[in-house]
Amino acid sequence: MFLSFFLKKRYLYQYLIGFSGCISVLTSGINLSWTSPYLPKILNGTYTNLSMTNDEGSWCAVMPLVGAFPGAFLTIFIVDRIGRKISTLIMAPIALASFILLAFSNNVFLIFFVRFIIGAVEGGLYTVLPMYLGEISDPQIRGILTASMGTSSIAGALLINILGFHYSIFTSSLLCSIVPIVHFLTFIFVPESPYYLIKNNKIDDAKNSLKILRASINVDDELNELKLIVARQEFEEKPKMTNLFTVKSNRRALLIFIIINCTRKFCAKNPIQFYTSSIFHSAKGSISANSSVIVFLSIEFISAILGVFLLDKTGRRPLLIVSTTICAITLHLTGLHFIFQDTYPSYLSMFNWLPLTSLTIYNIFYTVGLELAQTVYLGELFPTNIKGKALGIAEMLSVINSTIVSKIFQILGDNFGLHYSFFFFSGCCVVGLLLVIKFVPETKNKTLEEIQLYLIHKTASKNPNNSS
Template sequence: MKFVSYIYKRVYLYQYLATITSSFSVLSLGINTAWTSPYLPQILNGTYPYIKMTSDEGSWLAVMPPLASPVGAIIGAHLVDGIGRKNTALMMAPLTCIMFISLAFAKTLLLLCIIRFVIGCVSPILYTVLPMYLGEIADPSIRGILIASVAFSSLVGSLFINVLGFYYSIFTSSLICATIPIIHFLTFVWMPESPYYFIKQNREEDARKALITLRGTTDIEAELKTLSDVINAEKLENKEKFTDLFTVRSNRLGLFIFVVLNVTRKFSGSSPFLFYTATIFQTAGGSVNTNLSVIIFLCIQIASAMVSLNVLDYLGRRPVIITSSTACILALSITGTYFFLKDYKPEYITNLGWLPLTILTVYMVFYNLGLELSPIVYAGELFPTNVKAKALSFVDTISALNGIITLKMFQILTDNYGMYLPFWVFGTCCTIGLILIVKYVPETKNKTLEEIHIELMRRSGESNSDK
């Protein structure tokens, strides 16, 4: 496979090491995202004796991380350019470790919400810095697979916490999870900083050393000069204001594309499905054990994401995300119809208990093929260095708000109407997103960051005089 052949190329060694070591931090985020899947049902049904809560309170526990996301996004935008990409990621490790340890000893709903709020602040910081860092250190030929590994690691974290939830208590699983940020810190601390950051800080010699390490060769002067010219030109243009995201045409187009991708991703139902995976399968019924269904579901999800890691740089981003969106629309529509019949015409689905797991597995296969991984790849590609942190933080905030909306919408619609309605709503939203993706989202395969920016300028009708 293409991925395997890259591993043996010495020139990519440090790029892969940086990706692997940084991905431990995102593993923690995946654990936090899916934590409610195994443990919220235990709290609601009284299995966990220390905390009592209603279904509505449980939904607020689920939305605590996205509720905290705007706070983290603002902090992250300042940190990545202030102390660097690498140091920002490293700072999150001890905080995440402390929160997991606190989670092990949480005995009240208030403390549980505070812990998940704090961990929720960490998520947008890492989702801002890591796509930026990996996009800046990567060779164009493998940039897609490196950035997509961020989302892939999150999926592995989701599976990990569901497996732990199957066998262990909140106390034990939290202490196990606390070791992951420690591993992240002890390994990532040896990786080089982004040469883009060094050049922005007028540290050209440090940038040269970082490039030599990342490229595995001393023949980096041409690339270093290109980076210096681009970043120094951005400095001269003095485009450091938040409003440049909206006043500069190419930035505005890039932001619009990024928002479309993220809104489509969230309103395809991804957040509720991760937070309420076990609840969905409990409602669906069927002959397969609920916990086993969740684990099978997530294993297939990870397998499909591994395929996506290869095809994003082979087939291109655009055809993959269009195929992904189309398949998700069909899967959401079929699943919604199943739950509708279960509520109103149960005799029609007497022998179809296997259908929800099958169709939702198909959904997750195609969701991970494009909708899950492609937006985070575009996150590292669409924006010039001088506005990238602001753009990612802004979209992280929008994504968090969309996450809150979809989670509460799922809970409210399910409690008041039935499980079928949120699936139909998500299918409709995904259809609208597909139309916008076909019309506006460009192909960025094998293009340098500078070439992508030039294309956005051309498509937006921006000239140098506009800057």
Template structure:
């Protein structure tokens, strides 16, 4: 209870509002991701009002993944030109328009195209929102706030599976079209990131923004600290291009850490576990309806992520959670591999009928306590202001590519061997390798400011005492005053 009150302090209220109203846009992303679960079987049915082949259905399913990279590139261009807030708001009308379009679509290719556009918006949002939330957050609750993005995505997927079980495409799409509008109204009331204002030299605007976000008028000390951070990053690196992500040692280290977390996330087997939930339930002899099984699966994940973000992440730190999460996922999918290996050998599995469901639920819980939001929190913290937009754009594209590859690996492995044992064993090994790399290279960022994290990556925690820092402080003081 003491921890709960510590998180929900009054001074954090506007940070909560800004974060939740921003993350509300990710609901549409989760809806788009989970849309095929309730509706693709209906489109593929012989009596479908929109005749669809399996090939057309597969393109419809992956359309959001194909759309994400262009959206990420657009956001990377806009976010430093017009700001984090305006870039986010610019996306809302497009999503609303697309859902209305889906409601009135008469062909599968119209639906596919509109889902691709929503996927582009998703790529843009996953580029700009981690940046915005990371920059407005107090270090004490930054882990909690950045994790709300994962909560929103899971909530959207759960929402579309629930309403999709009893509403047709027309009605559900019109309902979904209202969500971006609600987001747009709420998010228009929040301030722009103080980091963006300082980057543009608008110190008074930055101070007003910080006063609103912190709920107090005395913010000069934090203003000076943020300004020093931005000035150091901008003046040290100059105008950053894509090459600075790999040529500057601290950025290269940040990229390496993200690649570790991303590969562990994707190669833990999350997508196949989600796609084959129905099959695994059937293997266990479950009589639960397939749609209900997906709803239960998403609900378990939502509860696990919510409990973790509220009670755990800012208390124990993200590094420990990532290690625990990856190790738990490795054990869970290894258990699935063992079950299918026993079944493939023709051994009676009636006495362990509960094993697939138990392992799947445990996997979902373990994934939710760390890997589910690990990538977002890493992206929001590790990259300096001058390259953050390009880093998030590149990261989103890399993440989508890895997600597609791992899904293809599962399909090819299953088709070639006729067994799920081998791909799940592969995912278990990959997860355990991820644990080793996270232990070796992942720093703990709990309670640190964004500038302190940069100093940690640079390997110069004494930077504030150097002559360079003193010159920068004098420059900032002169500019600010």
């Protein structure tokens, strides 16, 4: 039954298109996790032509986040001008050039520059791709398609750690340059979003796009419905940046995203991802740091595949609640480990399995909930006429939070000990959990129009005398 659903012809084309788009997100996972295998080697002098202080190393780790901010900002202005498809495609040659440049990098500042540029690509992709996938997909599989971005990013992280433990920067960079080539050669054949085409009065093109996406020639009813939806949104709210803040339903959507994003980021996944190898080395676990990293990421990847399907089966909200709860507990346990290993000499002989176990459980639940759900909500919460601007702002907020969290983790760890870092972010998870329970709605199996009507009704019910 499950396999027949997955292979249903109407959905199969959408899965293939989604897979092509998500190939691009491999570059994000590669870039974000690049420091895990290579930063310790640079800091310990393995690469004699590269030298870096600990402070420079922390900035090297967050450089993709710094680059993602302008990348998202620029994408805001092109996604509604040149379309979702072209906006995604242009990221491929930039990523390709960056990987080739990284292969021949002979100084730290060139590495900073390359990581900044690929970070800008990431910012652009996370602005446009959730929008594209959300607009082309049926409600029944929209969660699967958009959540696959997170799975792809995790696959990229696993790939670079495997390559990084066995190959030089030169070799791994050239191997990774294959990713944007494959993305470009496959994505060039996908159709444009029918929402975008209708917005730009390309009705015949929109109809042809729907025929491909739905694997059917009978798309007139859906086309007419999309035309009415776009017309209503354009009539009610002219597409201006200020609408994101002045229209109550948009403000509610933005509030929901801020809560999800802050909860996700303050679960400390980014610094754990940046410093995975260093954390396991400091934890003095029962197996080597390199092996721990591979086990850690392999289980995360398997969890992501499972989570992609759970999102459309159990819903987004329950997974968010369970995920945040388990993250709070496991981060606290990891903090206790770093206290006990220095305080009680006999502790390690009995509990040297704890850091890998607790962080692996953390990784599983973070992935199936917080990691994947945010991407799905991004493609669902905002109306078509301001979605490009909203997702750009959302990505910039995400970058700011990631940078703050990464620096807090590093500062607390360097000055007070890693246990302070883990305890602090465990407390942040608890705060985020309460906010998710209070404010975040369920969107499972709802069309994009039904979600907008829910947000409008929710704000109107609180303000019966206000029609906005």
